[in-house]
Amino acid sequence: MTSRLLNAAALALAVGAVSSVLAFVITPQSVLALDAGEAEGVISVMEVLTEEFGESMTTDAAESFYDYDSLDSTMLIEEAGFDRDSWIAAYEAVSAGYMAIIPQDQIDAMFAEPLALLDASELPEDQKAEMRRHVEGLMVEMQALRERGQAHADVVRPFESRLAALFAGSFGE
Template sequence: MSFSLGRHLAAGLLSTSLALGAFVLPARALTVEEAGKVVRLLGELEPELGRLAYDEEEADQWFDDDAGLEGRIAKAGFTRESWKEALGATFRGYLASIATERFEATFSGLVEKVDASDLNAEQKAEMRSFVVEKIAETRALRAEGAQHLGAVQPYAARLNELLGDEEE
């Protein structure tokens, strides 16, 4: 894994964990059909809306932006809330689909990079704590995604193209 891949994926996972920390999972499991619709829509909308950097606000923004275009999300049968739930479940399932070695390699050296930074001791301690907390939260999101893995697995390669590192 390249340094750039690790840094990009780590940054994305850490920022995602911030946004999703309070996001409540739907009570029911994601279906293969819903996951397929989400993946299809992500691919269709990316040229117009850009690469998705998932969080709950971004899900809302995509829903709003798409409504101003062709309304494909609503046409696919999603309401704002069902879109957010399906997209969140798909994202968590995607995290669960990443090979453990690759997923864990994303975090390799992050704390060491903080320790080697030009920050003062107090800033380093604060940043180190933040990084450790976000790594734990991202691992928890991945664990939550296990319940959606069956629905997401058929689309894992495409999701990696859409949500993974751009250099792959």
């Protein structure tokens, strides 16, 4: 029984990590073209805020970081030239662009681990099937996000190493 609970907990954590990366896919913003200055602004602000906030960058955290920055009175986002709406749009464009430039084998590996844990678990088959459908849905959402991010891929590509560091905790690296 303990092994079953541990397997279920590990699987839930793995699926949760993938889910948190993809959460904003459900409510996409319409984003205008992102330019290099906006991308640099988002990334520079996030390099400070992720350290202060103690959280890595995820695709769905634009509003959380904006609120944190506003409440903390640092106003880094405002100083970088963003209001709430432009911050959210630019943050989400940078996030989607970064997802688009991650090599497909890394994306596949991100989903392979939770699926392997699921297959190895002692969960009943009906629960496995339900969780497998959930992970497969996340895979479809990730593909849609990557496709939308193609519009911003060339803009964020020069910042790839900086973004990898900002998103590292999201992928368990």
